[in-house]
Every structure is written in structure tokens, then in C-alpha cells.
Amino acid sequence: MSFGICFVSSCLPCSIVACRRGVRFIVFSGAFSGYATSRAFITQIKQVQRHCSCQSFNHSSKENSYISLSNENSRRKILLFFLSTTALFPTRRSSAKTKNKNPYDERRLLEQNKRRQKENNAPDDFPSFVREGFEVKVITPESYVKRDSGLIYWDIEVGNGDCPKDGQQVIFHYVGYNESGRRIDSTYLQGSPARIRVGTNALVPGFEEGIRGMRPGGKRRIIIPPELGPPVGPSTFFSSKQFEVFDVELLSVQDCQRRTIGFYSDIVCS
Template sequence: MFAPFAAYGKSKNKAIYDERRLLEQNRKMQQANNAPEDFPSFIREGFEVKVVTPENYTKSNSGLIYRDIEVGTGDCPKDGQQVVFHYTGYNESGRRIDSTYLQGAPAKIRLGNKSLVPGFEEGIREMKPGGKRRIIIPPELGPPVGPSTFFSAKQFEVFDVELLRVQDCQRRTIGFYSDVVCT
């Protein structure tokens, strides 16, 4: 059973919100958005958010929440290596916000150079090639926010990730030209 939690309005009178009602509203939005099966629920009251997941999810010390759908094989990626992966990203209401599957090509990025959303990098860093994982990224581990992004500063994000492969990278220099090649 869910316990109610309180919020304070402009009149500073204590208002009680029914968590069950808020949870049901979130689930109805997710159903309307065709959210995937076993999608986490979010009970939101203002900027306070409670994430509701089945027991098979893990919460890291940083606040990242994840569940392995399928565990891969081999070694986890390390700094400097390139990860090749597919993902589908969702907002709290289960609306799809991005997908490499729809773009027609997997994403490729090198780990350890701060070019990936911190929570996403943390979530993919402990995966093995062939693995599939659902990652719930709290706002403090999310992307930069502002007018040029479509992310909210207080929004959780959910990503279904499939790690296809990990590649070693080396810097090569030809004359005055230098780049990194990953194989």
C-alpha cells in the first residue's frame, strides 16, 4: 500500500496527495504512449518524484536505477574504447523521445571523454557485448538542460540499451593530420 505524501501550496496549507491516484495517472499516460512492458512508474508531486519499479531493479550509489534484461558476454568497456549500441529513450510518461533503431544505425561513442550523458555512460560501462539493459537516469545524472535541449531539469529519463560491441581505439598521425581509429 502506498502512503500519502504532503505538498505545500501558495496558502501554505498542507495538502495531501494520494499516491495511488498519481500512480494511476502516470500509468494511464504510459498506456496512451504505448510504453514498453514493465516500464517504471513515476509518482510526481511538483519537483518531488518517487520511482516505482519491480524488485528486479538495482539502484547504484549515484542514484542510477537499472535492470539487466539480457546479460552479454565478454569484457565490459573501458575508458578510451568505443561502444557501439542501440537505444530507445523515453520520458517519464513513456513517450519515446529518441531511438537509434528508427534512425537506422547504432550509436558509436568513446568512453571516458565526457561526451555521453553521465548516467548513460555509468549504465553502459558495466554492460557486456550482447547485453540489454533498461537504465533509469535521475535528473542529476542527465543531460545538460536549457532552451536548446528538449530535456527538463527535473525529468527522469528511461533508456533501453543494447550493447552491440566494444572496439579498441588508437590514435594515428599522418603528416599534420591526426585522428582516432576504432576497430
């Protein structure tokens, strides 16, 4: 539903603003400022016809003085209204945008996160997460690197050789953790490494970005922000948008090619 703000300079004490049915509007007059509907508008029109005559100024001096006084009072009321609103609305906007954070609360949340990580036997130099609603602050040692995409990583060991390219297959082990340092998945426990071709959208965006910069034999800790993480929902493994931490060990990088035998076709990597 829309509304309009209307100003009538002549005969302010009797000013009525017309509006179509169902549309709200604000009426500025000498003694009234509020919302009106179409019925109220008709009633006000009748009152204007009985009590107001703005087209003629040939009245007695008493009436002229009354109109002048009413006009002056109306102008003052409108001026005071806008002075108060212009001072009020910027304060509301600024108070909505600025939120003072208590350093004590942040320190308490940090200690709480570290305590949970210790209970979950998180590895050494594990990042800390200070979560306040949907806002999360990641605290890491200086050895971590943060990219423009939001991805954060730390090279525990730098391998040798070339980094993987699109179409190549990467063979790697990984251990996945949540913000509390609890282990959520591990190929070491499964007994076999993962094998994925790069550039086929088979990996989580943040995971693929992190493993692309690795070399065979390297070990890297990758911190994936929610915007680069997996989809969430009842049908997925992840139930909420959180940072995910992966310790990755890149074992090898293999070249792949398509093989066709009759009507059969597949990809072979070696």
C-alpha cells in the first residue's frame, strides 16, 4: 500500500488531500496530521464546503486576521514536524548500523570455542572461531594465508612437482573438522585415499581452490568459508552454514585420457 505526502499552501486550516480508494495518504493542515481513507475524505470535503472558502479573500478584518494567524500556526507546526523528523531518522539509521561489541563477550566466546576444541582433541594450531549469530570471526596464527575469495590456508609441508590442472586426477587423504574442532570425516579411517578429477565440479569450490595450489607430497590445512562450502539442507551432510577445516595430504597427480572401445567409453588416469 502506497502513501503520499502532500502540501497545500493556501487555506491551510481547511486543507484536505484527495486520494483514490485503498491508498493511504498524509494530510497536513492546521490541526490534523494523520491517515485517512476515502470515506473520511468525503466527510472532510463536506466539512470544507460548509466551513471553508479558500477562493475568496473578501472577508472581514477579523476573519482575515484569523486566517493569517492560522496560516502562521500551521507553518510553524509543519516546520517543527520536519525539524523533528530530520533529526530523528538519521539517528535511527545510525543506531541500526552501528552495534557496539563488548570485548568481554568476544573474549568469552573465544575461550568457549577453545574449550570445545580441546574437548574434541583438535590438532595443534587449529583456528579459533568467534561466532555471534551469523557473523563469524576467524582467528589464526600469522602463518595462515587469506585469499581474496575468503579461503584461508596454511602449508604444513610444501611438496614437489607441478600443481594439478583441469582434467587431471588428484589422489589425496583428508580429515575434515567443524568449527568446534570435532572430526566429521576422514579418508584415513576409511582405509583408502580419495580420487577426484580437477575441473569437473566434483569437489566443493573451496576445497578445489585449496588443492589446486598444492604439490604432490604436500600437506595443507584449508579453512573453507560458507560461501565456498557445500550446500546445506536436509538432503546434504551439512546442516548449517559453518566454516569447515580440512587437513589435506596430496599423494599424487595423474594425467587422464578418454578411452573408447566399441560403444564403451571411459576415462583412464595414470
